[in-house]
Amino acid sequence: MQTQTPNQLIPRYLARRWLLGTLIVLLLSLATLYTAHLWIRQNAPDQVQALAEIAELRAEQPVRIDRDEILVAAHSEYWWLASVGLLLVLVTLLAALTLWWRYVSNEIQAQFLDERRRRKMSEALRQSEIPLATFFKESSIGMAIVSPDGHWVRFNRKLIDMLGYRASELELINPAALIHPDDLATNQARFEELRSGDRDFHRLDARLIRKDSECLHVQQTMQAVHRANGDLDFVLLQITDLSDRYHVDALYTALVDSSIDGFCVVDSRNGRLLEINAAYCRMLGWSRPELLNMTIFDLAAVIPASENVNDGGSIITPDSTRFETCQRTKDGETINVEISTNVSDFAGGRIYAFVRDITERKRIETTLAEEREQLNSLFDGVDAVIYVADPETYELIYVNEAFRRRWGSSPPGQKCYQALQNRDSPCPFCTNQYIFGEHLGTTHVWDFQNEVTGFWFRCADKAIRWPDGRWVRFELALDITEQKLVSDQRAQLEKFGALGRLTAGIAHELNNPLMGIINGVQFCLESLEPEHECLEVLSDTEHATRRCINIVQNLLAFSHSSPNGRQDRVGWDPVPVIERVLRLLDYRIQKENVEVTTSFTPSLCLDSLQPEPFEQVLINLLSNALDALADSVVKKIHISTLESAENFELHVADNGPGIDPQQRDRIFDPFYTTKPTGKGTGLGLSTSWSLVTAVQGHIEVLSREGRGTTMIIKIPIKSPEV
Incomplete structure (x- = not known):
């Protein structure tokens, strides 16, 4: 059934009016019919009588008139009028009844719709009450x-x-x-x-x-x-x-009130103090009501421009959650405070701050800084190298000025073996095992030659406790290079002096017999025929005898105290001599596929060591370098010269296997050699050392196993006599 809107329903008052009009029309119709009936009964007989008289006159005979028949005839003549009236009454009645039935049906339909709507609303209300009741209950x-x-x-x-x-x-x-x-x-x-x-x-x-x-x-x-x-x-x-x-509020109140640090709540919009604890009142000397009527700006102390601190107002825009500043107490004093803040958007912006008085800590820090500065000045004024390193990570923690002068600026965090020895891993000779563990508290003293600079140091190592509580390695290293050289030279001179006297006597005693032998052999060679069977044996004897004579001459040269020919000494440029030696050894260099590079200081004028002994020294050094590269895949030798105001330096570096540290102290000893039997006499370096020290020079050795060897010849540019 289609639901009708209220506009489609006939109003009750209109239905009532239509029904009342229908009844009025019906009553008027009935009254009209009755009036017509009365009029017929009264007027029809007279009219009939008149018509009868007219008919008698026309018919010229008497006419009988029946009154009832006349009424019937009158009524039948006026029946059309009665029918029209009756039809009007019926139509009006039918319209009234139709209107009334439509009203009644609309009323019934409206009641039905209202009832159905009421039931639907009741069901919806009941369904909506279920989740509401569940929400209420749960x-x-x-x-x-x-x-x-x-x-x-x-x-x-x-x-x-x-x-x-x-x-x-x-x-x-x-x-x-x-x-x-x-x-x-x-x-x-x-x-x-x-x-x-x-x-x-x-x-x-x-x-x-x-x-x-x-x-x-x-x-x-x-x-x-x-x-x-x-x-x-x-x-x-x-x-x-x-x-x-x-409970949280009570805990918060208890924590804040029991805190030894000051606490305050600040309005971030205007800096007004909203809440404070008792510790903050005691710290500043103000009462609680006085502080609650102030802003954080009122507590800011006047700081001299030279002091690097934040002003008290920085709490209003806290870019950092923790900072230091100064505040003013009630009696006008200035105290140093450390402020930790936390910002909230509550109520337009709140800043919660804990304030700690660090005035005493600042005083102690200032005193410690002054003492530390004094200690640093003391350490920097010492010529000895001082450094502190972590024994676990090998990171440098502290270095003094002497360290920085020798190895440059080494920032904290750099490994000690990288800064000192240019190594990629901890040094195998590290002494941590002698100062930590069961040796904690003892001092280990040892001599050491730095692999990078070649300087000798006497080191004193000890484990000390650092301010952060950890145990660290403390080393004080005194440069003893000069002492070491003087001591080594003295020992070497004493050794060579005794050996020189011995070899001079032996050479002198051997020289005469050898000359007799060589003369006899030469006589026999000249007397024999070219096809004689002894000729080959005598030639070998002559060669061996000459070799013995060369050895005796080397011994004599080694034993001489002045092999340099001091008379008629003139200045000379060592670069041409170096180039001549390279040409002499060029065949071997090319044959063994060795790459030789050079870098010379121009305009040198050397007069302390003459060209002949210089050439002999260089040949010995290059020969040793070539021998050291025999088993290397990539073979490189670099020769360079340096000149200072007083000294001339010759560097011969190779990338060979290096020298064993245990053998390094013996390489200048006469007849000491690491070469196979028959390949070396052990007199090359000892002779070179003798020639260099004769003009007050010295030879340094920088070598690291697997990293090559550098021989450094240092001789005065001017003769010591000059």
């Missing part, structure tokens, strides 16, 4: 419905759990009896405002009394619900448990 906060007279209508499970009662017990208790006496008057006043209609909503904090007599802090929300006529139907209560919040 809500995470306490909820209750209270009648206007203040009694329970309904409450949920959460409220029962909050108060600790059973449902049957809570139904018998008046809600007002559960309110703390101190909050009862305020609560009842708010409830009366809801009953009177002055307010529809209230929210307030209150305390409820649980069954176990414990006080429960809650937030009550009261909402008035009215009937259609405006009367109060019930009050909906929503009760939120604030026990955790009050």
